[in-house]
Amino acid sequence: MAGIRCSSAASLVASWLRRETSSSFSLFSLGNDMSLPNITGRSKVFRRFSQAQLQPRKEEKVTTPLLEAYESNPILGLRKSPEFVPAKLPVSLPLLSISSEAVTIKEDRTSIAVPLLWLRDSCTCEQCVNQGAYQRNSWTLVTDAQIKRAEVNNGFLHAVWTDGHASHYDLSAIKNHFTAALPKKSSDKQVAKFLWDRQRLGPASVVPISHDAVFTDSGLGDLLTNIQRFGFGLVDCCPPTEAATEKLVKRVAPPMPTTFSPGMWTFTSNMERNDTAYSNVYLAPHTDTTYFSNPARIQVFHCLERDGCTGGENLLVDAFHCADVLQQTDAAAYERLCSTAQNCVYMEPDVCYKWTDVVLTRNTDRKSLQRVRFNMYDRSTAPPLCAPSEMNAFYRSLRTFADLTQSAVNQHVLTLTPGLVIFIDNWRVLHGRNAFNGKRVLTGCYMSNDEFEHNCRRFSLIP
Incomplete structure (x- = not known):
C-alpha cells in the first residue's frame, strides 16, 4: 500500500x-x-x-x-x-x-x-x-x-x-x-418534520400564505416549507374558481391526471361516482389512492361554494405522529404494519385499480417513515400477506392504529370556505370530513411525488 x-x-x-x-x-x-x-x-x-x-x-x-x-x-x-x-x-x-x-x-x-x-x-x-x-x-x-x-x-x-x-x-x-457517524451535510433551509396532535399543532401553527404571495419565490418557499414541516399548507384569498385554483396549483406542481380526471376536478355530493367522497356522510380520516402503485403525494381542496351548509368540517390527522405513538406503546404492532402487506382496490364499471402494500413504509434507513398508505374503506377482502397464524395479530394491530387516527386528541379540525385552499401531504396527513347538509362544492386535484419533490429541491428544502 x-x-x-x-x-x-x-x-x-x-x-x-x-x-x-x-x-x-x-x-x-x-x-x-x-x-x-x-x-x-x-x-x-x-x-x-x-x-x-x-x-x-x-x-x-x-x-x-x-x-x-x-x-x-x-x-x-x-x-x-x-x-x-x-x-x-x-x-x-x-x-x-x-x-x-x-x-x-x-x-x-x-x-x-x-x-x-x-x-x-x-x-x-x-x-x-x-x-x-x-x-x-x-x-x-x-x-x-x-x-x-x-x-x-x-x-x-x-x-x-x-x-x-x-x-x-x-x-x-x-x-x-x-462518514456515517456524523450528521449528513444539509442546507440550512432543509426542513425538519414537526409531528403533531391537536394540542401541539394549535390554531396558529400553520399560517395561511396569501394567494398573491405564492406567485413570488419567497411565498412559494413558505408554502412548500409548511407542507414539508406540518404535512399540509394553507393559501387564502384565492378567487373561488377552478381556473384560479389550477393556476395556483401549478405554482407547486402540475395536476396529476388519473381516470377520475385529466387534472383538476370539481364535484359536489351528487354521487356522480361510486365513491363516498361524492356523498354528504361522515368520512373517517384516510389517505387517497391507496390502490395506486405510487399514491398521489399531494391532494388539493378548495371549497368554491358553501351555501346554507352546516357541518362538513375537515379533519386532519398526522399519521406519522400516530405511528410514532404506536411504536412507543406497542412496538410489535408497529412492526406488523411495516412488514405485512394488504390489498386495496377501487372498482366501478370499466375501472379497476388494485395494489398490495404495507400500511407503514419506512425509509431505507429503517428509522423513519416515508409514507403511510391507510384507508379502511379501500381494503379488499383478500387476506393480508402473512401466515394464517399471524392474521389475527395483524388485524388487532391495524385496529389499534385506526383507533389512534379516530381519537379526537389527534385530529385537527378546520372549515374550508371559499378562498381558502389546502395542500395536503397524502403520504403523511390523513384527511376526513364531518357529515353535512346543504350545498358544498369542492375543486382540487392530485400531484405526483416526483413533481412535488423536484420543486422542493429547487428551494433546498429536501436533500
Missing part, C-alpha cells in the same frame, strides 16, 4: 521549508514514487525534496462548466472546484493512503475508506458528464483503473488515474457520503 504518515522527519522537513522558502507545495502527493513510510533518515528526506522540486509549480485551472453550474445550482448542492494550486504550509491537511480497493482519508481522528470504483464513477469532468444535461456520457463503468497519485488541496481531492484520467472531488461531499 502506498501511504503517507506523520513522522518526526516530515515535521523537520515542514519546519525547514517554512524558514527557507515562501514557495508553496503539498507533501500529500501520493503514489509509489512519493510515499514516505520507508524513509529513515534526514538525509533521505532532504534528497526527496530537492531544490528543483521546491520551485513554484504553474497554476492550473480545473474548473469546468459543470462545476460552475454546481456553485449556483441548489439542487446539486456541490460547490465549484477552486484553482488547482499547491497547499500552503503550515496547514492541517488530511492524510491519504491508497490500496487497490480504496483511498483512505484520515483527518481529525476519523478515517474514511472511499471505494475506488465509486470514486472513479462519480467523476464529473466534461469527459464523464454532459455539462448541460448533467447526464453521463458513457454507458460503461471503468473498473480496471487505479489511482496513480492523489492530493488534497483547498478542500478538494485531486486524483490522477493509471489510464491518464484526472478527477477532482469536493472533499466535504465525500465526507458527507461516507
Whole structure:
C-alpha cells in the first residue's frame, strides 16, 4: 500500500521549508514514487525534496462548466472546484493512503475508506458528464483503473488515474457520503418534520400564505416549507374558481391526471361516482389512492361554494405522529404494519385499480417513515400477506392504529370556505370530513411525488 504518515522527519522537513522558502507545495502527493513510510533518515528526506522540486509549480485551472453550474445550482448542492494550486504550509491537511480497493482519508481522528470504483464513477469532468444535461456520457463503468497519485488541496481531492484520467472531488461531499457517524451535510433551509396532535399543532401553527404571495419565490418557499414541516399548507384569498385554483396549483406542481380526471376536478355530493367522497356522510380520516402503485403525494381542496351548509368540517390527522405513538406503546404492532402487506382496490364499471402494500413504509434507513398508505374503506377482502397464524395479530394491530387516527386528541379540525385552499401531504396527513347538509362544492386535484419533490429541491428544502 502506498501511504503517507506523520513522522518526526516530515515535521523537520515542514519546519525547514517554512524558514527557507515562501514557495508553496503539498507533501500529500501520493503514489509509489512519493510515499514516505520507508524513509529513515534526514538525509533521505532532504534528497526527496530537492531544490528543483521546491520551485513554484504553474497554476492550473480545473474548473469546468459543470462545476460552475454546481456553485449556483441548489439542487446539486456541490460547490465549484477552486484553482488547482499547491497547499500552503503550515496547514492541517488530511492524510491519504491508497490500496487497490480504496483511498483512505484520515483527518481529525476519523478515517474514511472511499471505494475506488465509486470514486472513479462519480467523476464529473466534461469527459464523464454532459455539462448541460448533467447526464453521463458513457454507458460503461471503468473498473480496471487505479489511482496513480492523489492530493488534497483547498478542500478538494485531486486524483490522477493509471489510464491518464484526472478527477477532482469536493472533499466535504465525500465526507458527507461516507462518514456515517456524523450528521449528513444539509442546507440550512432543509426542513425538519414537526409531528403533531391537536394540542401541539394549535390554531396558529400553520399560517395561511396569501394567494398573491405564492406567485413570488419567497411565498412559494413558505408554502412548500409548511407542507414539508406540518404535512399540509394553507393559501387564502384565492378567487373561488377552478381556473384560479389550477393556476395556483401549478405554482407547486402540475395536476396529476388519473381516470377520475385529466387534472383538476370539481364535484359536489351528487354521487356522480361510486365513491363516498361524492356523498354528504361522515368520512373517517384516510389517505387517497391507496390502490395506486405510487399514491398521489399531494391532494388539493378548495371549497368554491358553501351555501346554507352546516357541518362538513375537515379533519386532519398526522399519521406519522400516530405511528410514532404506536411504536412507543406497542412496538410489535408497529412492526406488523411495516412488514405485512394488504390489498386495496377501487372498482366501478370499466375501472379497476388494485395494489398490495404495507400500511407503514419506512425509509431505507429503517428509522423513519416515508409514507403511510391507510384507508379502511379501500381494503379488499383478500387476506393480508402473512401466515394464517399471524392474521389475527395483524388485524388487532391495524385496529389499534385506526383507533389512534379516530381519537379526537389527534385530529385537527378546520372549515374550508371559499378562498381558502389546502395542500395536503397524502403520504403523511390523513384527511376526513364531518357529515353535512346543504350545498358544498369542492375543486382540487392530485400531484405526483416526483413533481412535488423536484420543486422542493429547487428551494433546498429536501436533500
